[in-house]
Amino acid sequence: xxxxxxxxxxxxxxxxxxxxxxxxxxxxxxxxxxxxxxxxxxxxxxxxxxxxxxxxxxxxxxxxxxxxxxxxxxxxxxxxxxxxxxxxxxxxxxxxxxxxxxxxxxxxxxxxxxxxxxxxxxxxxxxxxxxxxxxxxxxxxxxxxxxxxxxxxxxxxxxxxxxxxxxxxxxxxxxxxxxxxxxxxxxxxxxxxxxxxxxxxxxxxxxxxxxxxxxxxxxxxxxxxxxxxxxxxxxxxxxxxxxxxxxxxxxxxxxxxxxxxxxxxxxxxxxxxxxxxxxxxxxxxxxxxxxxxxxxxxxxxxxxxxxxxxxxxxxxxxxxxxxxxxxxxxxxxxxxxxxxxxxxxxxxxxxxxxxxxxxxxxxxxxxxx
Numbered sequence: 001x002x003x004x005x006x007x008x009x010x011x012x013x014x015x016x017x018x019x020x021x022x023x024x025x026x027x028x029x030x031x032x033x034x035x036x037x038x039x040x041x042x043x044x045x046x047x048x049x050x051x052x053x054x055x056x057x058x059x060x061x062x063x064x065x066x067x068x069x070x071x072x073x074x075x076x077x078x079x080x081x082x083x084x085x086x087x088x089x090x091x092x093x094x095x096x097x098x099x100x101x102x103x104x105x106x107x108x109x110x111x112x113x114x115x116x117x118x119x120x121x122x123x124x125x126x127x128x129x130x131x132x133x134x135x136x137x138x139x140x141x142x143x144x145x146x147x148x149x150x151x152x153x154x155x156x157x158x159x160x161x162x163x164x165x166x167x168x169x170x171x172x173x174x175x176x177x178x179x180x181x182x183x184x185x186x187x188x189x190x191x192x193x194x195x196x197x198x199x200x201x202x203x204x205x206x207x208x209x210x211x212x213x214x215x216x217x218x219x220x221x222x223x224x225x226x227x228x229x230x231x232x233x234x235x236x237x238x239x240x241x242x243x244x245x246x247x248x249x250x251x252x253x254x255x256x257x258x259x260x261x262x263x264x265x266x267x268x269x270x271x272x273x274x275x276x277x278x279x280x281x282x283x284x285x286x287x288x289x290x291x292x293x294x295x296x297x298x299x300x301x302x303x304x305x306x307x308x309x310x311x312x313x314x315x316x317x318x319x320x321x322x323x324x325x326x327x328x329x330x331x332x333x334x335x336x337x338x339x340x341x342x343x344x345x346x347x348x349x350x351x352x353x354x355x356x357x358x359x360x361x362x363x364x365x366x367x368x369x
Contacts, residue, residue: 008050009050010048010049010050010053012050012053012085012087012088013045013050013053013054013056013057013088014045015042015045017085017088018037018038018041018042018045018057018060019038021037021057022034022037022038024079024082024083025061025065025075025079027082028075028078028079028082029065029075032064032065033064036063036064037060037061037063037064040059040060040063040064041056041057041060051164054090054091054094055094057091058091058094058095058098059098061076061091061095062095062098062099069099069100069103069106070103070106072095073096073100073106073110076092076095076110076114077110077113079092080092080113080114080117081117083117086117086118086119087118088118089114089117089118090118090119090122090123092110092114092117092118093110093111093114093115093118093119093120093122093123093124094122094123096110096111096114096120096123097111097122097123097124097125097126097127098123098126101126101127101130104127104131104134107127108124108127108135108138111123111124111127111153112142112145112150112153115149115150115152115153116147116149116150119149119152119153119156120153120157121153121156121157121159121162121165122162122164122165124139124153124157124158125157125158125162125165125166125168128157128158128168129166129168132168132170132171132177133177136158136177136178136181139153139154139157139158139181140154140180140181140184142154143155143180143181143184143185144184148188148190148192148193149192151185151188151190151193152190152192152193152196154181154184154185155181155182155185155193155196155197155200156196156199156200158171158178158181158200159196159199159200159203160172160175160200160203160204160207161203161206162203172207173207175204175207175208175211176211178200179215182197182200182201182215185197186219186220186225186226186229187220187223187225187226188225189225194225194228194229194232195232197229197233198228198229198230198232198233199232199233200233201215201216201229201233201234202232202233202234202235202236205233205234205236205237206236209237209242209244209245212233212234213234213237213244213245213248216230216233216234216248217248230248230249231249234248234249235312238251238292238353239294239310239312240310240353241350241352241353241354242353243353246292246352246353249290249292249315250290251290251291251292251315251352252352253289253290253352254352254354255289255291255351255352255354255356256283256284256285256289257281257282257283257284257285257289257291257318257351257356258281258282258284258356259279259280259281259282259349259351259356259357260279260280260281260282260323261278261279261280262278262279262349262357262358262359263276263277263278263279263359264276264277264347264359264360264361265278266361267360267361267362268361268362268364269332269361269362269363269364270363270364270365271332271333271334271340271363271365272331272332272333273331273332274329274330274331274332275329275330275332275361276327276328276329277295277327277328277329277330277347278325278326278327278328279325279326279327279349279357280323280324280325280326281293281318281323281324281325281326281351282322282323283318283319283320283321283322283323285318285320286320287320288317288318288319288320289317289318290315290316290317291314291315291316291317291318291351291352292314292315292351292352292353293313293314293315293316293326293349293350293351294310294311294312294313294350295310295311295313295328295347295348295349295350296308296309296310296311296347296348296350296355297309297311297330297345297346297347298345298346298347298348299338299340299341299345300340300341300342300343300344300345300363301341302339302341304343306345306346310350311328311330313326313328314326332345332363340363341363342363342364342365343362343363344360344361344362345360345361345362345363346358346359346360347359347360347361
């Protein structure tokens with residue numbers, strides 16, 4: 001591995017981590033069979049993904065800790081403060097989600113405890129999937145907790161489309177059961193919690209934008225915490241140019257502007273190069289305008305078609321007759337979630353959801369060295 005290359009996330013669960021776990025658990029539970037645990041955990045570890053490694057640890061603990069679920073929970077509770085990595089603590093609620101479904105009250109109490117060390121957001125979904133109403137009733141109580149990690153779990157755990165987890169189809173179809181939780185958190189003082197609430201609402205906008213907009217319209221946006229949630233919750237709708245969402249942030253009017261001197265330089269690049277997008281935005285209105293300026297990049301797909309992605313550029317108030325220069329530099333490189341293909345990539349300038357100008361650059365394959 002190159003010196004500048006960051007280690008893969010899955011290395012959070014490397015062989016040394018598994019060995020460290022054996023030492024810590026044996027200090028709590030001397031009868032722990034460390035040889036068997038490592039014999040189950042380590043074979044083929046290098047081939048597993050991050051989440052597979054986490055589950056491997058969970059399964060290995062199940063095979064080597066007491067068969068009595070309550071006794072094992074007691075050991076895991078003592079183990080929790082000994083773990084020196086937030087993400088690794090997810091193995092504790094994962095154990096509960098996999099093996100504690102038949103002991104609802106004790107398991108939900110354990111998830112509330114474990115979430116203060118990392119997060120129980122994935123594990124609680126197992127209980128939501130089995131008994132939505134009963135689990136949401138507990139999570140509503142969590143949303144009134146004094147602990148911000150517990151309040152955050154109340155929102156994050158029941159997001160309908162939580163990344164890295166299965167979808168909660170019942171809540172995708174009808175988000176109304178989570179309304180009491182979101183209502184309790186709409187003015188939360190914790191940024192940790194507010195991010196979750198905003199992301200939760202943004203999830204819901206994919207299927208029920210009107211439900212979210214109607215709810216936000218009743219929330220006290222004079223409260224700065226609520227205003228922050230509202231703006232972030234509507235980010236996907238704003239990128240799509242939804243007029244009602246734009247109006248919520250004061251940018252719902254048709255823009256009266258001109259785009260001048262739009263340039264993309266260079267116009268011919270190879271993978272890994274940067275492009276610089278620049279233009280001048282000029283007011284054509286006799287009054288000040290609240291404007292949301294984005295740009296849409298139409299990526300070429302392997303099939304030859306295109307896939308559009310909207311990037312945020314600037315939110316501003318433009319005075320009558322005023323002009324402002326805007327620019328953005330972006331490197332065109334592959335990611336795990338996006339592989340680039342050669343061809344003409346169009347770029348559109350969007351103002352308050354309207355396409356007002358466009359240009360393009362050409363991406364070619366990198367020449368062999």
